[in-house]
Structures are given as structure tokens and as C-alpha cells.
Amino acid sequence: MGEILDGAVTTTRRYWRTVLGISATVALGTQVAGTTVTGLWFRDLTGLNKLSDPGTADLHEVLDALGKSLGSLTVASLVGLVGSIVASAMLTIVVSRAVLGRPASVGDAWRDARPRLLALTGLFLLLPLLITAAFAVGLAPGLAVAAASDGGLSGDLEGGGAGLLFLGGLAGMVAAAWLWVRYSLAAPALMLEKQGVITAMRRSAKLVRGAGWRIFGIQVLAAFIVFMIGSMAQIPTSFIDGIVTGESAMDHLTWTSLIINGIGSAIGSAVALPITAGVTALLYMDQRIRRESLDIELAQAAGM
Numbered sequence: 693m694g695e696i697l698d699g700a701v702t703t704t705r706r707y708w709r710t711v712l713g714i715s716a717t718v719a720l721g722t723q724v725a726g727t728t729v730t731g732l733w734f735r736d737l738t739g740l741n742k743l744s745d746p747g748t749a750d751l752h753e754v755l756d757a758l759g760k761s762l763g764s765l766t767v768a769s770l771v772g773l774v775g776s777i778v779a780s781a782m783l784t785i786v787v788s789r790a791v792l793g794r795p796a797s798v799g800d801a802w803r804d805a806r807p808r809l810l811a812l813t814g815l816f817l818l819l820p821l822l823i824t825a826a827f828a829v830g831l832a833p834g835l836a837v838a839a840a841s842d843g844g845l846s847g848d849l850e851g852g853g854a855g856l857l858f859l860g861g862l863a864g865m866v867a868a869a870w871l872w873v874r875y876s877l878a879a880p881a882l883m884l885e886k887q888g889v890i891t892a893m894r895r896s897a898k899l900v901r902g903a904g905w906r907i908f909g910i911q912v913l914a915a916f917i918v919f920m921i922g923s924m925a926q927i928p929t930s931f932i933d934g935i936v937t938g939e940s941a942m943d944h945l946t947w948t949s950l951i952i953n954g955i956g957s958a959i960g961s962a963v964a965l966p967i968t969a970g971v972t973a974l975l976y977m978d979q980r981i982r983r984e985s986l987d988i989e990l991a992q993a994a995g996m
Contacts, residue, residue: 693910696978697917700970703790711966713798714782719961722775727954729771731947776965777812781805783969784883791977811882814889819875823868830864831857873908874900880976899979907975914971921967922960929956 704711782801789796796804834857875896882892900907933952 693906693913696910696971696974697914697967699974700787700914700967703787703970704966707786707790707795710786710796710798710801711783712962714786714801715779715965716958716962718775718779719958719965722771723954723958723961725771726957727950731950773816777809777816778805779965780816780879780969780972781809781812781883783966784880784973787970787973788880788884788977791974805883808883808886811889811892812879815878815882815892818889818893819871819878822875823871826867826871827861827864830860830862830867832860834858834860869908870904873904873911876900876907876911876972877976877979880973884976896976899976899983903979903982907979910971910975914967918964918968921964922957925960925963926953926956929953 782798782805785801785804786796789800834854837856875893877899878889878892878896881887881895881899882889885892885895887895929952933949936952937946937949
């Protein structure tokens with residue numbers, strides 16, 4: 693675990709111009725787009741605040757508030773997805789070459805990653821759908837019992853229905869976590885072995901087999917580190933935002949508030965992206981080293 697995390701940090705430090713150049717560009721671009729969308733669609737919180745007390749809002753106001761929030765979140769999510777795909781693809785190339793002592797420039801990473809972006813997009817869309825479906829299947833029996841009860845979904849659940857919903861949710865979470873670990877190495881397999889989406893998922897399942905708990909632990913720790921980095925980056929910007937904008941920002945987000953908080957988010961993402969991509973790529977290579985002795989195919993995928 694320590695060597696994998698140290699490898700991700702060492703790669704960032706040794707090739708910081710390329711790594712931070714990629715992550716900072718992607719983080720800044722996605723954050724500018726997200727901030728702009730939020731400022732134009734989601735800046736006025738008056739309509740959304742009425743949802744906390746539905747009795748004071750008519751149907752038109754509720755639908756308008758929901759439409760704005762869903763539209764903003766959808767566009768922001770799509771922008772974030774595009775940024776994650778580009779960053780993951782390029783940083784995987786950089787890390788794969790770094791393992792073999794071959795530095796890669798931003799141009800090199802983009803040239804090698806560009807042909808695989810469409811396939812990687814399909815993978816990034818398919819995996820969340822599978823994980824969400826697994827969780828939904830677990831909840832389905834409990835929701836069905838709740839809907840059939842006298843109280844319905846809006847009333848108090850019977851003891852059996854509540855228990856079934858809890859157990860189903862727990863089972864769904866376990867299944868979702870299992871799928872996440874099973875296919876966690878699909879992205880580097882797709883990038884470095886030039887595999888298709890389904891073949892890369894099968895490849896990931898093969899590499900993960902027998903090492904699921906270790907990979908799960910390392911990925912969870914990396915996710916926690918990324919969360920802490922993002923939180924620490926938000927602390928100073930939130931403090932500055934409170935001084936500059938005051939309490940009025942709670943009711944109406946100003947452009948100043950959005951920009952200040954956006955800077956914190958961009959800094960956190962720029963530092964976190966290399967860690968996430970680095971840990972995943974190194975786990976993939978580590979499994980191949982353990983099982984396949986890092987053969988000629990991996991060296992060719994790294995550009996040697």
C-alpha cells in the first residue's frame with residue numbers, strides 16, 4: 693500500500709511539469725465551465741429555498757426550481773466527466789512511461805491517449821450504470837413492499853418493510869463495491885493494452901481475482917486522501933469567501949463567491965487527479981508484474 697501511494701506521489705513530483713500541466717489544465721477548464729453553468733442557472737437560490745417548505749410554493753415554482761437544479765447538475769456532471777476522461781487517459785500514459793524511466797511530455801500523452809478517448813468514454817459511462825443498477829436491485833424488494841403497504845412510500849414503513857429495505861440497501865452497497873473493485877483496473881487495461889470496453893473489463897476482473905481486498909483497501913485509502921486534499925483546499929477559500937461576501941451568500945450566490953470557491957475546487961482537483969490516476973495505473977502494473985512479470989506487451993504499451 694505504501695509503495696503504491698509513494699509511487700503516485702513520486703511520479704507527480706519527478707514529472708511535475710507534465711503531470712500538473714495536465715491536471716491543472718483539466719481542473720481549471722472543468723471548473724470554469726462548472727462555475728459558469730452554476731452562475732447562469734443556479735445562482736439565485738430563492739426558488740430552491742421554497743422547496744424546504746412546499747406549502748409556500750406553487751407547482752410552477754417547484755417545477756422551475758427542480759428544472760434549474762437538474763439542468764445545472766447535469767451539465768456540470770457532463771463537463772466533469774469529460775475532464776475525468778481526458779485526465780485519466782493522459783495521466784495513465786505518463787505513469788506507464790514513468791515506471792520504465794521514460795518521461796512523457798503533454799504532447800506525447802495527448803497523442804497516445806487521443807485514439808482511446810472514445811472507448812474510455814464508453815467505459816466511464818457503463819461502469820456507473822452497472823454500479824447504480826446493482827444498488828437499485830438491492831433496494832427494489834424493500835421499495836416494493838413499502839409501496840404495497842398502507843402508508844406507501846410517504847408513510848411509516850412496517851417493521852418488515854423497513855428491515856427488508858435496510859437489508860436490500862446493504863446488499864446493494866456490497867454488490868456495488870464488489871463491481872467497483874472488480875472493474876477498477878479496466879481503464880488502464882483499456883489504455884495500455886488497446887483493449888475494447890468489454891475486453892478491458894474482463895481483463896480487470898482477471899487481474900483483480902485473488903487480490904480484491906488489497907486493491908479495495910488501497911483504492912479506499914486513495915479516495916480518502918483525495919477527499920482530504922479537496923477539503924483542505926476549500927478551507928482557505930471558504931474563509932476568504934465568508935470575509936468578502938458575508939452572510940448574504942447563503943441566500944444568493946454572487947459571482948465573487950462562485951469564483952472564490954471555484955479556485956479552491958480547481959486547486960484541489962489539480963492535486964487530486966494525479967493521485968487517483970497514478971494509484972489506479974500503478975495497481976494495474978503491480979498486478980501485471982506479480983502475475984505476468986511486466987512482459988514485452990507492457991513495455992510496448994509504454995512506448996518502448
